[in-house]
Amino acid sequence: MSGAGENNERRSGQGRGGNAGGGRDGQGRSGGTRRGSRGSGGSDRRDAAGRQRHRGQGDGPRQYGTLNPSERARTADPSRAAAYEVLRAVQADDAYANLALPAAIRRHGLDKRDAGFATELTYGALRGLGRLDAVIAMCTDRKLKQIDPNVLDALRLGTYQLLDMRVPAHAALSATVALTRDKVGAGAGGFVNAVLRRVSERETEEWDAAIVDAAKDETARLSVLTSHPEWIVRALRGALTTHGRDAAELPELLEADNAAPVVNLVALPGLGDVEALEEAGAVRSELVTGALLAEAGGDPARLPGVDAGAARVQDAGSQLVARALAGAELPSGERDVAWLDMCAGPGGKAALLGALAAERGAHLEANEVAQHRAKLVVEGLRAVDQDAWHVEVGDGRRYGKEAPGFFDRIMLDAPCSGLGALRRRPEARWRKQPSDIPALSALQEELLLAGLDALRPGGVLAYVTCSPHPAETLAVVEAVLHRRKDVRLLDTGAAVDAAALPETVGAARAADATIGSETGSSVQLFPHAHGTDAMFMALLTRD
Secondary structure, X not given: OOOOOOXXXXXXXXXXXXXXXXXXXXXXXXXXXXXXXXXXXXXXXXOOOOOEEEOOOOOOOOEEOOOOHHHXXXXXXXXXHHHXXXXXXXXXXXXXXXXXXXXHHHHOOOOHHHHHHHHHHHHHHHHOHHHHHHHHHHOOOXXXXXXXXXXXXXXXXXXXXXXXXXXXXXXXXXXXXXXXXHHOOHHXXXXXXXXXXXXXXXXXXXXXXXXXXXXXXXXXXXXXXHOOOHHHHHHHHHHHHHOOOOHHHHHHHHHHHHOOOOEEEEEOOXXXXXXXHHHOOOEEOOOEOOEEEEOOOOOXXXXXXXXXXXXXXXXHXXXXXXXXXXXXOOOOOOOOOEEEEOOOOOOHHHHHHHHHHHHHOOEEEEEEOOHHHHHHHHHHOXXXXXXHEEEEEOOHHHHHHXXXXXXXXXXXXXXXXXXXXXOXXXXXXXXXXXXXXXXXXXXXXXXXXXXXXXXXXXXXXXXXXXXXXXXXXXXXXXXXXXXOOOEEEOEHHHHHHHXXXXXXXXXXXXXXXXXXXXXXXXXXXXXXXXXXXXXXXXXXXXX
C-alpha cells in the first residue's frame, strides 16, 4: 500500500507553511483593544518606559517585556482562541478534540485558512504535549503542576508555534501573550512572555538535544521526543515484532502517530458522489474503493454529501476491514441476508456495512451498548435505505444466548485501548494506562466467544480492533481458537487484498501474522507502513 497521501514529516503540517500569522499583522495580533481582566496573575508594575515587569523565573531577577504597552494586543485572535478552548476542554472536561474542534471553528467563524491554522495548532500541541512540557519545564523554576492549567495550555500553544510551526518568534510571543491576557489575565501574560522568551532563545534542534541528554535510556528518549508515554513506546515495539515487522521501525511508527493526518472520507456505496467530492478538492485513495483524501482543517460538513450523510469521515483502514468482511466468500448457495455489527458506535463501519447490505438485499442489525452512542449510529445510517438496517441498544454479549447461530456476517469492532488511532485522537495517549489492557482483553474475549455463538455455521465473523497491542489482537484470537475447536481462522490477508484496489494488492500480505493454522492469517495495518490507523483484523468461521 502507498502512504495513502499521508504526510510523514513532523514539522510540515499546515500551520507552518501558508498561515504563519493567521492572516494578521507581523506580531500575529487581531487588532483588538479589550484588556484581559479574568483571573489573577500577579502584579502589573511597569518601568519608566511603560514596559510591564514580571518574575518569569519564580524568585529570580525581574525581567521586562519587549513590547511597549501600545504595541500589546489585548484580545486573542480567533484561530488561537479556538485552539486554546479545545485544549482546555480536553484537559479540564475530558472532551475529544475531534468533536470539540469543529464546534470551536464554527463558533469563531473561521475561514478555511484560519481553520487550518487552528487545526494544526490544536492537534500539534496535543500530540506533542510530553515534549512541549519537557521544554517548558527547562524554562521555569516552577514545577509544571504548580502552573495554573489555563496558563500551561497557553504555554503549550506558544511553545509549539516556536518549535514546530513557521510562525515568526515575535508573532508567536505577541499572539500567545495576547491570548493569555484575554483568557486568563494581565499578570499571567507577563509570566507567559518570560517563559516563551526563554524557549525562543534556542533552536528546535537544540531543545531536542537537551531532551536526549536528560533521558535515562532509549525508551525514555523516544518517549519524550515523540510524546508517547513510555509504556506505549514499549507496547508498540512489541506490536511490531509480534506482528512480523522489524523493531527498528519503531521511531518511524512513533513519528507517524505525530504526523498531521489527512482527512479520510468514504462515499457510501450507491449514495455518495465521488466526483462531487473530487471537484471540492478531495482525491481518490489508492487503498480502497470509495475512499477519498481531503485537506486537513476546516469543517468536513462543508464537503458535498457529508452534511446529508451520503459521505462521511472514516479512516481508509476502517473502510478496508468493513469491505473485507462484506466481500469474504461464503459457501456457494448459502444464505447471506442477516448481518450484525455487535459494537457499532459511533457508526462509521455500520454506515458502510448498511449501504453495502442495502445494495445486496441484506439487513444490518447495528447494536451499541451506550444510548448516546446508539444515537450516533442512527445519525450515521440516516442516508441509507431504512429497510436495510435497524439499531439496537444493549450489551453485545447477549447475542450468543438470544440469537444463537442466526447471523451470516458479524462485525465485532471490539472496545479497545485505541492505540492504533493516536494520530487522530492525540489526547488518548495521555488518558490510557497499562492497567487498562487486562480488563479490555477479557471483555474482547467474551465478546468474541458470544459473537461466534451468534454466527451460523459457515458464516464469517470479523474480529477488529483499532489497536496493535498483542494482548488485544493475536492473544485474544489465539485464546478463542484454543477454547473453541469448532472455530477456524480464515485467510484474512486474502480477503483484505480482494477488498483493496488492484495497485495495493499484496501489501496486506506484508503485514500478516499467521496464527492458528497453516492457511489462516490475520492482518495488522500500521500508519507508517499503510497510511491508515493501526487496524487489526482476523476473519473467523465456525463449523
